[in-house]
Amino acid sequence: MEKQRIATLPALVGVLTVAAVSAGCVMVIARRRPSFSNSADVGAWAIRRPRPIGDAGPSTVSLPIANLALFKGHGRAHSFTHSSGIRTVNASRCLSLIKPESCGGSANMSVANCTRVVDDHKEQRQASRFCGSRVQRKNPCWRYLGREKCLPYFFILGEMKCGTTTLYKKLSQHPQVVPPRNKEVRYLQYPKFRKQTTTWYASNFDSVVQAAKDVVTFDASPTTFNAQAVAPGWISKWLPDAKLLLMLRDPVQRTYSHFRMGVSWLKASKVCFSGEKGKRAPVPSIRLLLPNVTSFAWQARASVADTTLRRCGHAGLGWAMKSKPFTTAPIEDNVKSCILASPAGDAIHGIIQAWMKASEARTETEMEILNAGEKAINHCSELMLRPGAGVLRSVKYADNLAGWLRKVPMTSFKIIATEKMETNYVETIAEVVEFLGLRPLPASSLSENKRFCVSSKEGIMDELREEAKRAGVIGQGLAGTQGGVSECDSSDEKARGADGVTRYPIDSHTMELLTTFFKPSKEKLYKLLGRDMGW
Numbered sequence: 001m002e003k004q005r006i007a008t009l010p011a012l013v014g015v016l017t018v019a020a021v022s023a024g025c026v027m028v029i030a031r032r033r034p035s036f037s038n039s040a041d042v043g044a045w046a047i048r049r050p051r052p053i054g055d056a057g058p059s060t061v062s063l064p065i066a067n068l069a070l071f072k073g074h075g076r077a078h079s080f081t082h083s084s085g086i087r088t089v090n091a092s093r094c095l096s097l098i099k100p101e102s103c104g105g106s107a108n109m110s111v112a113n114c115t116r117v118v119d120d121h122k123e124q125r126q127a128s129r130f131c132g133s134r135v136q137r138k139n140p141c142w143r144y145l146g147r148e149k150c151l152p153y154f155f156i157l158g159e160m161k162c163g164t165t166t167l168y169k170k171l172s173q174h175p176q177v178v179p180p181r182n183k184e185v186r187y188l189q190y191p192k193f194r195k196q197t198t199t200w201y202a203s204n205f206d207s208v209v210q211a212a213k214d215v216v217t218f219d220a221s222p223t224t225f226n227a228q229a230v231a232p233g234w235i236s237k238w239l240p241d242a243k244l245l246l247m248l249r250d251p252v253q254r255t256y257s258h259f260r261m262g263v264s265w266l267k268a269s270k271v272c273f274s275g276e277k278g279k280r281a282p283v284p285s286i287r288l289l290l291p292n293v294t295s296f297a298w299q300a301r302a303s304v305a306d307t308t309l310r311r312c313g314h315a316g317l318g319w320a321m322k323s324k325p326f327t328t329a330p331i332e333d334n335v336k337s338c339i340l341a342s343p344a345g346d347a348i349h350g351i352i353q354a355w356m357k358a359s360e361a362r363t364e365t366e367m368e369i370l371n372a373g374e375k376a377i378n379h380c381s382e383l384m385l386r387p388g389a390g391v392l393r394s395v396k397y398a399d400n401l402a403g404w405l406r407k408v409p410m411t412s413f414k415i416i417a418t419e420k421m422e423t424n425y426v427e428t429i430a431e432v433v434e435f436l437g438l439r440p441l442p443a444s445s446l447s448e449n450k451r452f453c454v455s456s457k458e459g460i461m462d463e464l465r466e467e468a469k470r471a472g473v474i475g476q477g478l479a480g481t482q483g484g485v486s487e488c489d490s491s492d493e494k495a496r497g498a499d500g501v502t503r504y505p506i507d508s509h510t511m512e513l514l515t516t517f518f519k520p521s522k523e524k525l526y527k528l529l530g531r532d533m534g535w
């Protein structure tokens with residue numbers, strides 16, 4: 001893409017520079033993209049004029065040559081000669097991946113007050129390319145100020161609980177692949193994107209600098225697919241040739257797996273379950289809610305209701321029904337019609353009515369206890385058990401993919417069904433390797449078909465949310481450690497179907513509710529993909 005851009009610039013400049021140079025101007029040409037309303041969409045512009053955050057600006061601006069002095073920073077005015085022989089100046093800035101270690105090179109998160117983060121974000125908005133020259137290697141790397149810095153060649157975008165850890169493990173074993181410092185760097189999502197620099201991001205991929213020229217590295221943060229405000233725009237701007245692996249799974253099963261992980265994190269948290277090993281018991285604040293929260297049937301009902309309410313422009317559910325307008329006033333007519341018109345609308349309306357009734361009967365004290373319990377459970381499960389959390393990611397496959405396709409072509413994607421990886425493991429991995437343009441894996445290394453899951457945060461993430469730290473959730477997030485991944489422990493809970501896929505048994509009522517709820521979004525996805533995923 002970078003090469004393409006350079007190749008097309010002379011042609012464009014040929015048309016534009018005669019007028020521009022004679023008028024004492026330099027044209028700064030931007031790719032025509034829709035404008036974006038906030039700074040989250042950093043990838044909206046290929047070449048930008050300096051502008052305040054939030055100002056989308058016109059797609060083409062001309063600047064008097066004198067103004068070039070205002071373009072300070074790493075980027076230098078860069079001259080080139082186009083086919084007609086007229087020399088002109090590209091005033092665009094470059095983004096440096098080399099910055100002081102104290103302001104972004106460090107693996108810890110203590111950079112919140114570092115002004116360089118602000119500078120880096122400004123550079124990201126203003127620059128059109130990375131500083132230095134692209135290194136001759138398969139992986140995207142740049143040499144600048146005598147150092148080489150790299151970014152991922154491919155991404156395992158997600159979705160969470162769809163087998164990303166197995167794919168990460170398998171691809172890490174490929175002789176042409178080196179893994180990132182942590183499986184889940186999670187830079188391309190809020191709030192981390194706001195707190196870290198591109199230098200810090202690149203530091204996660206330093207191991208590829210020492211590797212052979214045909215070796216690549218990757219980012220396997222399964223949260224990237226859902227990070228619509230940052231990731232598609234950033235990748236399309238900075239790594240337009242990146243290959244994107246997207247794993248998707250039957251939405252009902254994915255939701256169950258998400259719920260199961262939330263329960264296991266909750267139970268591992270020393271804040272919500274206290275006492276000695278083997279005798280740990282729930283703390284009083286969560287006891288009332290615990291039977292509901294750890295029931296998938298209850299979670300599913302609460303989640304579809306919460307998701308529908310929010311989609312209809314109403315406040316979410318809240319387990320304790322703490323939101324005052326909700327408990328004291330009936331739902332407005334337009335919200336009610338919206339709920340009834342939604343998938344599984346009648347059932348969801350019934351759930352909400354029952355919820356309101358139960359809530360109205362509660363005393364203030366009961367409400368307070370439930371609210372405290374909800375807060376604690378959210379913290380201890382790291383929001384995995386928040387109503388709606390699991391359902392929302394499963395119902396957004398199509399919308400999220402459509403969001404990506406507005407920025408990135410379908411040819412950048414390889415869509416992998418988790419079920420296919422289970423039943424056709426060797427073929428699936430071989431297809432992925434081919435899609436990545438890597439040498440085929442030897443049959444011997446493909447024979448091992450183990451499922452891998454995240455078991456702790458060590459080696460998976462280098463940070464924990466503040467609340468999770470306080471809650472003592474599953475170990476410390478430490479960069480570069482080798483822990484974090486082990487074989488999945490869910491096999492005993494699943495049954496294998498005639499198609500060879502293992503699934504959690506789910507009671508018929510919950511199954512019907514979720515199947516109806518997910519139906520339109522599944523159809524939307526199949527239409528987008530042009531194929532049925534078999535769910």
Ligand SMILES: Nc1ncnc2c1ncn2[C@@H]1O[C@H](COP(=O)(O)OS(=O)(=O)O)[C@@H](OP(=O)(O)O)[C@H]1O
Pocket residue numbers: 159160161162163164165166222257258260418419421422423425450451452453454488489490491
């Ligand atoms: N080869 C294969 N075939 C079928 N299913 C597989 C496979 N590998 C992993 N898995 C299942 O994927 C779930 C874990 O997904 P992730 O690794 O993406 O989870 S995470 O978001 O990184 O925590 C997890 O699901 P559950 O066990 O149901 O929770 C794994 O069992």
